[in-house]
Amino acid sequence: MKIVVIGSGTAGSNFALFMRKLDRKAEIIVIGKEPTMQYSPCALPHVISGTIEKPEDVIVFPNEFYERQRIKLMLNTEAKAIDRERKVVITEKGEVPYDKLVLAVGSRAFIPPIKGVENEGVFTLKSLDDVRKIKAYITEKKPKRAVVIGAGLIGLEGAEAFAKLGIEVLVVELMDRLMPTMLDRDMATLVQKEMEKHGVSFRFGVGVSEIIGSPVKAVKIGDEEVEADLVLVATGVRANVDLAKKAGLEVNRGIVVNEHLQTSDPNIYAIGDCAEVVDAATGQRILSQLGTSAVRMAKVAAEHIAGKDVSFRPVFNTAITELFGLEIGTFGMTEERAKKEGVEIVVGKFKGSTKPEYYPGGKPITVKVIFRKSDRKLIGAQIVGGERVWGRIMTLSALAQKGATVEDLVYLETAYAPPISPTIDPITVAAEMALRRFR
């Protein structure tokens, strides 16, 4: 069997490795535009801040690692088209025939049509190449004031990286708060306050209308001109669907796939950022665009090609980040989204401490849990705190994935030790708050 993967990112690289484990004989070929296999896009802000020393450090395995596993690499190679009749991928370097084709073509940074967005000193933060350019620019120009356009995860992590380098940062966000798709306003405010303590400023509800100067000197926010010698455009990503569309595959915002991750052509799969998945909270088709989803999709596609009857499960888009020592964890439905989509929910919220009162060093933690009113199931959570947020969002997400109700949380067996957590965990108390509102 000849299995061809287009895309050498997280989804494509992991697919190739999973596939090789499941089928020692199959011919596996990866066609990729970039010169290397998988690296972690989430790690890029930490390369800018210098926490990770060299850009190359974030490459998970060297190309030889894949080649030793008899995965054939066609890197620095663009796939131009797919001929589904003849079952070949057409690249600039020739045709590659396939029995099964996997599209792992990822996403690209969305560049809003702002005047001057192509000027020198304006960057996106999506690829290793982006990071090299930003680092070179910072070394050469020693910028003093950065403007970050967009307050999503990448925007905020970029802002943190700049601030750690001593650059003054202003984040501009069209919505009324930071991390608007992941956090409600009350929770976003907690993060904002912490970032402001570390010198990051915010402007909400406005956009950047113009970038002035090349190299950049200022940006225009509404009518106001704000000095800036570095601009990061972090306004989200778009799934790469052109190749699929050209091949006549069904495409929405992402490539449409069934539960086995097959596109409308059963010999062609789509995985990772380019493919649509099912939202566990609503059943709607969404783009997940998380590395963890890409890895799980890679696994399911490889197993399905190997003949296993497996399905990709709906996702809650569980995410975690750390900003200036504050941990932020989220998944699933937010209060605001529920209102928009007309989902009746019951919310519980509790602000507590990460350790028992009597043990020194406890830090504030705020837990918000969101249940669907109709079936009492946990469909979302947001946690902001000084430590141990990750463990709590993992626990809550795992419970949601198993269909846990508010009662499951209220009577949940937790693990307690004085240096680590309180006897009655904040997640339990938050659930109790919600339970009262159910009555």
Add this chain to the structure above:
Amino acid sequence: MKIVVIGSGTAGSNFALFMRKLDRKAEIIVIGKEPTMQYSPCALPHVISGTIEKPEDVIVFPNEFYERQRIKLMLNTEAKAIDRERKVVITEKGEVPYDKLVLAVGSRAFIPPIKGVENEGVFTLKSLDDVRKIKAYITEKKPKRAVVIGAGLIGLEGAEAFAKLGIEVLVVELMDRLMPTMLDRDMATLVQKEMEKHGVSFRFGVGVSEIIGSPVKAVKIGDEEVEADLVLVATGVRANVDLAKKAGLEVNRGIVVNEHLQTSDPNIYAIGDCAEVVDAATGQRILSQLGTSAVRMAKVAAEHIAGKDVSFRPVFNTAITELFGLEIGTFGMTEERAKKEGVEIVVGKFKGSTKPEYYPGGKPITVKVIFRKSDRKLIGAQIVGGERVWGRIMTLSALAQKGATVEDLVYLETAYAPPISPTIDPITVAAEMALRRFR
């Protein structure tokens, strides 16, 4: 309604508070031997080490807090007997009538019949009073060598506290490893090595046969005499069942209760360390003796008395501790216990890092997951690692509580960020290891 609680510890105190929340009018009376309400027995080692400054700091709320909530306290008072016919508790200070009675009489340290165990300088670590005595003894005698009898949680945490005070520590354990009811030997060895690095020594498979001198000068281990000027006896606890037995209630190793935590007399409940619960891994009746179980039992008993149809769920005995910065988390079935009890299991184990390779500061972590062969369900886990063990054991325990199978773990959606955790979590890899063995 007149609700009487015997016992002012974690179970009794929490019961009184939950009951008051549910019933603003009921008369609630707590009869307790000690002079204060709930304090955390798990915090006591941290008082010895000095991390928590004063013994009194571990008292959760002052007596006035309960009294303000119209909870009547009869402290420094021993309940002598229960007259079930007349529905009264007989104390040294008179009779207390009840409509509903809650036994929260706890457990006591088990003292093995070792010659010299009553000598000066030999302690248990169960009560605030024990801690005061140990602290006074350490201040006065400045002991140099401690022997800890028993390598369970309290023994090890006591050993850590002594070591932190510069006292040389030898832990003597009859079984072949430390934490023998919670960890298999392979996992226990990881903890032992770390503790040895910090100067704690171990002797396994032997007991202390004699304690010599008062104040203590040495202990006899087999035929060998080992110098020691401080001895901690940490050989487990026994449920206090005498009062219940005398009252004619059904008693095994603990007081027998139904799913609503009612004893064989439906007007009498038993909660906390003194009551038996159902083991989630086997369905057998066991003693849980964890603070978290006590709190949940208090909640369920209060709700049942208030008229709610609630049941206490089987427990996995999820536990966490931190020893010299190493986190150890466990729950449910161990490999050894499964062998003993004839439960067919499938084990997955993985040693990884707490962070991605490319991010600095990752620490080793070993995850062991145990599935029942017949239904593929997760019934136990053990994790030892340098950080973020708690979040993982919480997640796995929550999954087990919801009946998760090996497939649920393999396809689990986790939360990833470079400073926090790898893209493919060690718990996922451990589950994959197990899945392969299922085939």
